[in-house]
Amino acid sequence: MSLIVVGTMAFDAIETPFGKVDKIIGGSATYVSWAASNFIKPIKQVSIIGGDFPDKEIASLKERGVEFDGVEVVKDGKSFFWSGRYHLDMNTRDTLITDLNVLAQFNPQLPDSYQGSEFLMLGNLAPAVQISVIKQLKTRPKLIVLDTMNFWMEVALDGVKEVLTMVDVLMVNDAEARQLSGEHSLVKAAMKIMKMGPKFLIIKKGEHGALLFHEKSVFFAPALPLEDVFDPTGAGDSFAGGFIGHLAKTKDISYNNMKTAIIVGSAMASFCVEKFGPSRLQEVSPADITERINEFVELVNFDINLV
Amino acid sequence: MSLIVVGTMAFDAIETPFGKVDKIIGGSATYVSWAASNFIKPIKQVSIIGGDFPDKEIASLKERGVEFDGVEVVKDGKSFFWSGRYHLDMNTRDTLITDLNVLAQFNPQLPDSYQGSEFLMLGNLAPAVQISVIKQLKTRPKLIVLDTMNFWMEVALDGVKEVLTMVDVLMVNDAEARQLSGEHSLVKAAMKIMKMGPKFLIIKKGEHGALLFHEKSVFFAPALPLEDVFDPTGAGDSFAGGFIGHLAKTKDISYNNMKTAIIVGSAMASFCVEKFGPSRLQEVSPADITERINEFVELVNFDINLV
Numbered sequence: 001m002s003l004i005v006v007g008t009m010a011f012d013a014i015e016t017p018f019g020k021v022d023k024i025i026g027g028s029a030t031y032v033s034w035a036a037s038n039f040i041k042p043i044k045q046v047s048i049i050g051g052d053f054p055d056k057e058i059a060s061l062k063e064r065g066v067e068f069d070g071v072e073v074v075k076d077g078k079s080f081f082w083s084g085r086y087h088l089d090m091n092t093r094d095t096l097i098t099d100l101n102v103l104a105q106f107n108p109q110l111p112d113s114y115q116g117s118e119f120l121m122l123g124n125l126a127p128a129v130q131i132s133v134i135k136q137l138k139t140r141p142k143l144i145v146l147d148t149m150n151f152w153m154e155v156a157l158d159g160v161k162e163v164l165t166m167v168d169v170l171m172v173n174d175a176e177a178r179q180l181s182g183e184h185s186l187v188k189a190a191m192k193i194m195k196m197g198p199k200f201l202i203i204k205k206g207e208h209g210a211l212l213f214h215e216k217s218v219f220f221a222p223a224l225p226l227e228d229v230f231d232p233t234g235a236g237d238s239f240a241g242g243f244i245g246h247l248a249k250t251k252d253i254s255y256n257n258m259k260t261a262i263i264v265g266s267a268m269a270s271f272c273v274e275k276f277g278p279s280r281l282q283e284v285s286p287a288d289i290t291e292r293i294n295e296f297v298e299l300v301n302f303d304i305n306l307v
Numbered sequence: 308m309s310l311i312v313v314g315t316m317a318f319d320a321i322e323t324p325f326g327k328v329d330k331i332i333g334g335s336a337t338y339v340s341w342a343a344s345n346f347i348k349p350i351k352q353v354s355i356i357g358g359d360f361p362d363k364e365i366a367s368l369k370e371r372g373v374e375f376d377g378v379e380v381v382k383d384g385k386s387f388f389w390s391g392r393y394h395l396d397m398n399t400r401d402t403l404i405t406d407l408n409v410l411a412q413f414n415p416q417l418p419d420s421y422q423g424s425e426f427l428m429l430g431n432l433a434p435a436v437q438i439s440v441i442k443q444l445k446t447r448p449k450l451i452v453l454d455t456m457n458f459w460m461e462v463a464l465d466g467v468k469e470v471l472t473m474v475d476v477l478m479v480n481d482a483e484a485r486q487l488s489g490e491h492s493l494v495k496a497a498m499k500i501m502k503m504g505p506k507f508l509i510i511k512k513g514e515h516g517a518l519l520f521h522e523k524s525v526f527f528a529p530a531l532p533l534e535d536v537f538d539p540t541g542a543g544d545s546f547a548g549g550f551i552g553h554l555a556k557t558k559d560i561s562y563n564n565m566k567t568a569i570i571v572g573s574a575m576a577s578f579c580v581e582k583f584g585p586s587r588l589q590e591v592s593p594a595d596i597t598e599r600i601n602e603f604v605e606l607v608n609f610d611i612n613l614v
Contacts, residue, residue, distance in 0.1 A: 088491055185535055185536075187532050187533060187534045205515070208512070208515040208516075209527075209529070211532060220516075220529040220606045225493055225518060225525055225527070227494045227495055228492055298526075299525060299526060300527055300528075300607045301566075302528075302563075302567050302569075302570060303563065303566070303567060
């Protein structure tokens with residue numbers, strides 16, 4: 001039972017109303033693996049980094065059971081760099097700089113040791129790269145989860161539509177669901193998107209929680225009301241890591257278990273936003289996670305007594 | 308066991324992306340009573356109307372157990388009129404016209420028959436009017452619920468602060484909670500507002516659901532994801548009516564029962580938005596309400612199995 005995680009490993013510079021950092025570790029695959037490694041190992045990482053990516057960070061991930069056979073290191077290249085600014089409303093952000101660097105040449109070749117994995121998390125990347133990874137797998141994974149973004153809908157919509165036919169679960173935010181479907185109502189948007197391929201759709205609404213759609217059913221998970229959201233970077237990827245990590249651990253990909261997985265994902269996202277970068281994710285213990293999940297249970301638990 | 312409802316009974320003109328109506332029945336007390344009368348009677352209405360308010364509407368409410376002894380009729384006056392426009396994002400609206408008409412002279416005198424009521428719902432009105440009603444009650448009700456708006460925080464903040472010291476539950480939306488507290492974080496806002504008087508605070512977030520705060524606890528109720536939100540007018544008042552109606556029916560004002568009451572309120576709000584004005588509220592049956600509440604249970608129900 002293993003999990004392949006495909007995505008970026010990068011440097012981020014981030015400004016929020018609470019502070020500023022110049023160059024910290026980031027990238028979708030970094031956040032996914034930190035979150036998922038609480039639940040499942042090994043994690044078979046697929047990414048590309050420059051010679052500037054710190055050995056220490058690689059060693060910490062390896063200690064958590066993350067394998068690097070599928071991570072290409074371009075010794076004289078620089079790692080992907082992203083810089084962004086959040087305003088008081090943490091649900092939106094401005095991208096200030098995107099330096100692709102080694103990511104521009106990313107053409108992942110899956111090592112033989114990655115074959116036979118049952119779970120595949122495709123982080124936000126060019127659809128062509130996501131499709132290439134799926135096609136390299138000789139046996140289709142039991143579950144393929146896809147993340148994508150508005151950017152790819154604008155520059156590579158045909159690619160997005162193609163990869164959608166190949167996956168089980170799509171994760172997007174509310175604005176992206178509206179853009180992809182052309183529908184303002186999220187219920188109508190979900191019905192249209194599920195006709196494009198994925199049998200399950202997760203719509204992330206940031207501080208307003210997440211919706212899981214499947215056939216005619218819908219499940220809602222709130223975000224935990226936090227005193228401070230310090231830095232939302234990586235929250236969506238931490239959510240994805242908790243989600244697929246729980247499914248891989250329990251080996252159960254039913255709709256019912258996906259509801260629980262969304263709560264686990266929401267818990268991981270709620271940790272992520274408490275500090276800059278993945279630092280909070282790196283320090284949480286299993287007991288912290290259990291306690292946080294219980295807070296979610298408390299948050300939505302009610303008795304219906306209509307008598 | 309009876310409920311006093313104080314608020315406006317009015318005419319509304321409404322524009323939404325789905326259509327337009329020129330002059331339909333509206334007003335906070337109208338919506339509260341339509342929603343609450345599914346759960347409790349009698350309802351002792353306190354309001355003011357002009358001679359233009361239709362007898363038929365009064366008769367329908369009376370049939371539902373709403374008493375009119377506390378409703379002043381100004382025969383040669385005109386009822387309060389409000390006109391507004393919603394955009395595609397139904398969470399915000401522009402007010403086009405506010406004609407106070409008879410509301411300008413509203414100075415409610417509670418009939419003796421209203422004394423001894425155990426539940427009091429103070430709809431959005433000038434704080435001075437809300438305070439006057441509380442002071443006229445010889446025995447303090449078991450539960451006083453207050454609705455107010457940003458408008459009163461701007462023009463009568465001292466009055467808002469005074470009435471806050473006299474009530475048990477405050478209902479405001481997220482923007483109003485931030486304005487009243489000066490805190491962006493809703494958790495911090497809630498802590499500050501509860502120090503101003505109310506032991507319970509409900510923060511309404513429209514399509515993003517509602518939060519109930521009490522001491523150190525928080526409960527979250529989602530809004531039902533609907534295919535179409537046709538007209539949000541009155542949704543907050545329908546929510547209030549379902550909330551206090553359930554509490555009055557069950558005679559239980561514990562935090563735990565308030566969670567259930569919020570689900571009931573959310574169900575009533577979800578009906579309200581399906582048609583223009585209170586028309587949908589007027590036609591729902593007890594079976595419809597039970598079915599809708601079960602949809603809320605389905606929406607948030609999950610098993611936690613972390614093994």
